[in-house]
Amino acid sequence: MFARLKPKSGLFYTLFTSSSQCIRNGAETLAGLTRPDADHAAVAEQMVELEHECDRITHELFQTLNSSFITPFDRSDIYVLGTALDDVMDHMEAAAQLISLYGVAEMPDKLIDVIATLETCSQVTAEAMPRLASMKGLQEYWITINELENTADNLYRTFLAELFQGSWDALTVMKLKDVADELEDAADAFERVSHVVESIVLKES
């Protein structure tokens, strides 16, 4: 009867950590697409499974939130953090789908670099999430993500400039732009995650 009143802080931290680990698996799987012999359809399918797993974790997070009277930090911060983590996975999965669907035969170098940057973001994020419980050592995390997002952003912009310089036909430009947009959205979502973490830490300090 009083289950709603019992703090479940531990469960929240576990779910944020699980979500970030799922995302790290997703980023590593996505990076598999950049190998010359990659089986695009198989990778896209694996990404769908990982995205479903991430969905399940987010769903459990929101159910825990709805059934908890006491939460380790602001309810809305928990909601926004869960949503932002979920967004990262959604955009990486969408990018994998497009690459497979459009039959993108050869990934341009700049996009391979963006995917490598996303992989680093995912590792840094998965290392940071368990530290939410102690709120310690997180500043380095959000500074690193900010730098990585700037790197991804510069790669994206340089790639767009290249893309429209006339070396590719119009249909290929459209396909690659769609893929690049999803990758850029994933980088933005990683930054949003780090912003929420920063705001949580600043409120507590």
Add this chain to the structure above:
Amino acid sequence: MFARLKPKSGLFYTLFTSSSQCIRNGAETLAGLTRPDADHAAVAEQMVELEHECDRITHELFQTLNSSFITPFDRSDIYVLGTALDDVMDHMEAAAQLISLYGVAEMPDKLIDVIATLETCSQVTAEAMPRLASMKGLQEYWITINELENTADNLYRTFLAELFQGSWDALTVMKLKDVADELEDAADAFERVSHVVESIVLKES
């Protein structure tokens, strides 16, 4: 003076139902575009009017929310549900505008199927909204919407793959992709509506 304290639950249910009926009219009007002899400009104009009607309902919903002290369920759920319903109409109206504006002479089969799926979504949603008052018999609704959204999503993805296989010129590809994106966004918004309903019912049970 105590008007703010008087529960207006009935008015909330009436407004959600009106919004969903307006959307069903919109989906049926949109489906008119897929007939070979359709007058695109006339349909686009009708869609603008329906979108304005839906806007007025959403506006009244938010005003009722602001002036009510007691609400039938979480204030933020009412806000999100109203916004998601409004989004459905916005995307369907935008699709109709683009079809008219771009002079899309012939609708591809897959897009006709997506529009038929949206029409079914709108009927299922309009039947479910009045059941919010009793909170009964809604599970079937959100399961059906989930299946319909999967159908729309598969149609959309198969269509994208077709679109870029080189049978259409680049400008036509761009136009049809824009239309397809708005239709897909409308399907996503229907799913968002069903997710809020699911979350409201689960909180109450």
Add this chain to the structure above:
Amino acid sequence: MFARLKPKSGLFYTLFTSSSQCIRNGAETLAGLTRPDADHAAVAEQMVELEHECDRITHELFQTLNSSFITPFDRSDIYVLGTALDDVMDHMEAAAQLISLYGVAEMPDKLIDVIATLETCSQVTAEAMPRLASMKGLQEYWITINELENTADNLYRTFLAELFQGSWDALTVMKLKDVADELEDAADAFERVSHVVESIVLKES
């Protein structure tokens, strides 16, 4: 110790006004791009600086919000208003980047008109923000913004119809569509700002 309890209403009004002034500078700088002899790279760089300045103001606004126990109006309205103002600047900056990045040599007339409309929006908004403190004389503001947004929307739609009529090659169409979309998003964000202001005023009256 009781700093959190001291009302800081004045600071909120000052920050909203600063943000709107920064946006007005941004709109004027963006309008510089439409001159035949414009240095696109230089303008894009100025826009980045203005966008950073606007970011700093938004950041200070959110920090003030987090550290204030009493706020001049609903916390969520302050959040949404700050975000909407920030969005205006983001979209104008993104438009400037794309124009520079894509090497858009000649701006089409309709897009020049959209930018002029955004400039007027920015002036009207910067004049309205200081009036939030008294909540007086704001109705004219949101009516004007609504009209300006309709103007921008009609220009955008007419431009899209022109764009796809075959006078431009596919790559140019893609570039100009991207720029037009960002400008349209900026106009929408101005309207969102006015909607929040309207809702704040109506709640207080």
